[in-house]
Amino acid sequence: MADVGKTPVARNEKTNSEFGYVGIDAILEQMRRKAMKQGFEFNIMVVGQSGLGKSTLMNTLFKSKVSRRSLMTTEEDRIPKTIEIKSISHDIEEKGVRMKLTVIDTPGFGDQINNENCWQPIMKFINAQYEQYLQEEINIERKKRIPDSRVHCCIYFIPPTGHCLRPIDIEFMRHLSKVVNIVPVIAKADTLTLEERDFFKQKIRADLRANEIDVYPQKEFDEDAEDRIVNEKIREMIPFAVVGSDQEYQVNGKRLLGRKTRWGTVEVENTAHCEFAYLRDLLIRTHMQNIKDITSSIHYEMYRVRRLNENNTQPNGQTAIHANSVPEHEVLSHEM
Amino acid sequence: MIVLGVVTIKLCVFWLDGEGARAVPLSGHVGFDSMPDQLVNKSVNHGFCFNILCVGETGLGKSTLMDTLFNTKFEGESTQHNQPGVQLKSNTYELQESNVRLKLNVVNTVGFGDQINKEDSYKSIVEFIDAQFEAYLQEELKIKRTLHSYHDTRIHACLYFIAPTGHSLKSLDLVTMKKLDSKVNIIPIIAKSDAISKSELAKFKIKITSELVSNGVQIYQFPTDDETVAEINSTMNGHLPFAVVGSTEEVKIGNKMVRARQYPWGTVQVENENHCDFVKLREMLIRVNMEDLREQTHTRHYELYRRCKLEEMGFKDTDPDSKPFSLQETYEAKRNEFMGELQKKEEEMRQMFVQRVKEKEGELKEAEKELHEKFDRLKKLHQDEKKKLEDKKKALDDELNSFKQKKTAAELLQAQTQQAGSSSTLKKDKERKK
Numbered sequence: 001m002a003d004v005g006k007t008p009v010a011r012n013e014k015t016n017s018e019f020g021y022v023g024i025d026a027i028l029e030q031m032r033r034k035a036m037k038q039g040f041e042f043n044i045m046v047v048g049q050s051g052l053g054k055s056t057l058m059n060t061l062f063k064s065k066v067s068r069r070s071l072m073t074t075e076e077d078r079i080p081k082t083i084e085i086k087s088i089s090h091d092i093e094e095k096g097v098r099m100k101l102t103v104i105d106t107p108g109f110g111d112q113i114n115n116e117n118c119w120q121p122i123m124k125f126i127n128a129q130y131e132q133y134l135q136e137e138i139n140i141e142r143k144k145r146i147p148d149s150r151v152h153c154c155i156y157f158i159p160p161t162g163h164c165l166r167p168i169d170i171e172f173m174r175h176l177s178k179v180v181n182i183v184p185v186i187a188k189a190d191t192l193t194l195e196e197r198d199f200f201k202q203k204i205r206a207d208l209r210a211n212e213i214d215v216y217p218q219k220e221f222d223e224d225a226e227d228r229i230v231n232e233k234i235r236e237m238i239p240f241a242v243v244g245s246d247q248e249y250q251v252n253g254k255r256l257l258g259r260k261t262r263w264g265t266v267e268v269e270n271t272a273h274c275e276f277a278y279l280r281d282l283l284i285r286t287h288m289q290n291i292k293d294i295t296s297s298i299h300y301e302m303y304r305v306r307r308l309n310e311n312n313t314q315p316n317g318q319t320a321i322h323a324n325s326v327p328e329h330e331v332l333s334h335e336m
Numbered sequence: 337m338i339v340l341g342v343v344t345i346k347l348c349v350f351w352l353d354g355e356g357a358r359a360v361p362l363s364g365h366v367g368f369d370s371m372p373d374q375l376v377n378k379s380v381n382h383g384f385c386f387n388i389l390c391v392g393e394t395g396l397g398k399s400t401l402m403d404t405l406f407n408t409k410f411e412g413e414s415t416q417h418n419q420p421g422v423q424l425k426s427n428t429y430e431l432q433e434s435n436v437r438l439k440l441n442v443v444n445t446v447g448f449g450d451q452i453n454k455e456d457s458y459k460s461i462v463e464f465i466d467a468q469f470e471a472y473l474q475e476e477l478k479i480k481r482t483l484h485s486y487h488d489t490r491i492h493a494c495l496y497f498i499a500p501t502g503h504s505l506k507s508l509d510l511v512t513m514k515k516l517d518s519k520v521n522i523i524p525i526i527a528k529s530d531a532i533s534k535s536e537l538a539k540f541k542i543k544i545t546s547e548l549v550s551n552g553v554q555i556y557q558f559p560t561d562d563e564t565v566a567e568i569n570s571t572m573n574g575h576l577p578f579a580v581v582g583s584t585e586e587v588k589i590g591n592k593m594v595r596a597r598q599y600p601w602g603t604v605q606v607e608n609e610n611h612c613d614f615v616k617l618r619e620m621l622i623r624v625n626m627e628d629l630r631e632q633t634h635t636r637h638y639e640l641y642r643r644c645k646l647e648e649m650g651f652k653d654t655d656p657d658s659k660p661f662s663l664q665e666t667y668e669a670k671r672n673e674f675m676g677e678l679q680k681k682e683e684e685m686r687q688m689f690v691q692r693v694k695e696k697e698g699e700l701k702e703a704e705k706e707l708h709e710k711f712d713r714l715k716k717l718h719q720d721e722k723k724k725l726e727d728k729k730k731a732l733d734d735e736l737n738s739f740k741q742k743k744t745a746a747e748l749l750q751a752q753t754q755q756a757g758s759s760s761t762l763k764k765d766k767e768r769k770k
Contacts, residue, residue: 021433022618023622024622026626032373033562037562090360093362094366097368097372140642284366288374289377301481304479
């Protein structure tokens, strides 16, 4: 109570050194307590051909068996004939912070002979999650905390060809970057040398720019100068060249996650070997909240605007939106 | 659009802990324990806002208490006692402490309790609170909305100032608090409590609490579900209503300057827990439960308002068969209803118009007929008169003619007579001559 040196600044400045402490900053602690009690939710989707190491990467990212493959005991390990969307939830806890992690797998993507419109089922699923949230939000009696099943982040696996993006990659990312945060990664990057990797990355970035594909972190959502500096650094590294592993090997006296080959051991968390650590830091340690915010305040809002405009369109195509963008039922309330 | 892939959406869930997810142990440090920090950082960048409503009669020290609580001198002069109705005046202040920026909004009830007839005093307060909820609801219902940068003006805490009579609550207090308890978090406090002695204060508090309970007034209870603060909150719950003293003047006690009120018989120190409950109030209101107050406002009071308002507007969640309405159906039903009403009104208006026109037409026709008849009558009259006149004229003419004839006859006769006379005079003359 007799804290010295914390002076509030109001319109009429009056500094009292002895009883200057009001305690407003205690709200940070209150918020932290509330967040710990409520827990967090995170929904991550992995998209890519089979055999690119998606499941292994998920397991490596979250240091536990979270992928679908790890849970399959009786299911045959086959490539499905059509794209399926499988979603598995896990409760993980670290230092008192609880998180409900949902991993959404898309087996069958890119595996058919004819992959036309392969992005459609995935787009449909993502929109279905937005729809579910919207329905709950517009209920009259709604839950205190609306369960969030919206896809926050979609990791797209690019096969390490070393040349450029394939048409299926461009098609998918072009359509989906408009509705979800896409994080492209170069899978199985231990097959590329460093020069090949750099060349590949440059080509990919050029391809993305040429096709106007905005991947996370999107340029237009940078909030201020600080944000922009941090995000520019990330944008220079995209796509991350990752290697995943859930096996530990002995390297220099330490047990590390890695892939052991005859010519050496690739250490997953060594930034000189691959960029897994950067991906993990981006997704989990620094930008997770930002990813969720962009999903809820930009992608979801865009979906909502589209959806509500659909409702107001009359059968002959006229839109009944008023000048101040208030939906029609608002007008009803004032006139009835 | 030809969809070539068939979508199978399978949800594999393991129902181990009721939430539909299985608990998985981690084999290393992942790093999402930084999530609370990420969340807090975002909020710090954004800034916080807190809105307090002070309800109480004029002169109970509301402004002084706000000054004391937030350690500043808020602008404003003291109000007069002759207000015709209760008005609400709100002032916003930007406070900052370390890296926390707080937008504090203090709303004062001006003129509360000053009128002779206080039946409607609570109404303007309820209207004000509802207006803030309404503004938020409007924003939430917009198509293009900006909820995350919306300046929240909903009242998070209502400090109700009870006059230190020492006996019981006034009926105005009970009525107002009853009207407000479902709309806002009420924290009752005894103002200017240095007017009451310690023993009287204990009895007063018990009386107030029992009156509130017996009248069913729900005041804000400090939350006791989080273990870190459960103990302190439950103790404080027992000290409600807080007996406070406010002061911005400093007095030297010992070798320190403290905020106090100085009387000839002693000094009441604001921050001394033996003297008054000011410290408890500050602790509960700001340092422990500010976030909970904001959350309760949003999840309980605002949701209740929203539910009532939407139901009033005619929206329902389920139709009589308990099948959930889709948004589209509701909107369309609403629009159809509205259009139907519009059409009905239009029809009515049109019919009324046609009716009126008919009536007017009839009237005009009637008038026309009358006019015609009148005209005919007049014409006939005129003709009759004309005839009569002509007859008269003829008669007069005849008379004139006959008179003329008589005149001429008479003249002729006269002329003859004269002649005869002259000839007779002549004859007479001749005779004489003879």
